[in-house]
Amino acid sequence: MDIFVDILLPKRNDKLFELEEQYHMWGDEKFPCAPREFKWKNSLSFVMEDIHPPYERIIPDYIAIDNYYIYSLNDDVIYEWEANINMKSKCNNMFKKFILDYLPKMESWGLAISFDEDIIDGIDDFLLINNENELVLNIENSIRWDNARGFIGYKMDYDIGCTISGRT
Known part of the structure; x- marks a missing residue:
């Protein structure tokens, strides 16, 4: 089964430096890839994309989606995780x-x-996600062969001024 993963990360974020942009070399010059490619720890690969219109339809209005970049997982590592979960490894x-x-x-x-x-x-x-461990559990449930159900999970810091059902 094909598995597609997108991660939405804030545009204004000093932690993005951990995602190293990849370049094509032409002689002594380097040029950014199109679309832009990034690696984490010189291993995990992502492609940065524009926000797709379907995201605007499913993500609630209280989330300012224009403040995020999409990083699509461009790596087979999700299939390794899927195999490990389903083979109980x-x-x-x-x-x-x-x-x-x-x-x-x-x-x-x-x-x-x-x-x-x-x-x-x-x-x-x-799903509003409380922490990364909860996200891992949701992913592991989602990639089980007897479940295979997609979702969008989102974690936000309520101190950043977003209002959800009266919470700030």
Whole structure:
């Protein structure tokens, strides 16, 4: 089964330096890739994309989606995680490590996982996530062969001025 993963990270964020942009070399000059490519820990690969219109339809209005970049996972590591979960093997997965080590440094983030090429169409689960461990559990439930259900998970710091159901 195909698995598609997008991560939404805030545009104004000093922690983005941990994502190293990749360049093409032409002689002594380097040029950015198109679309822009990034690596985390010189291993996990992402492609930065524009916000897709379907995100605007499913993500609630209280989230200023224009303040985020989308980083699409451009790596087979999600399939390793899927195999480990379904074969009940131990999982030392680089993407899981990214979630547990990198995302806690962010005040807010989003993650979409889908099993359809059109990543957002058909996703009807929008989850407010409390922490990265909860996200890992949701991913592991989602990539089980007997479940295979996409979702969008979002964590936000309520101190940044967003209002949700009367909370600030």
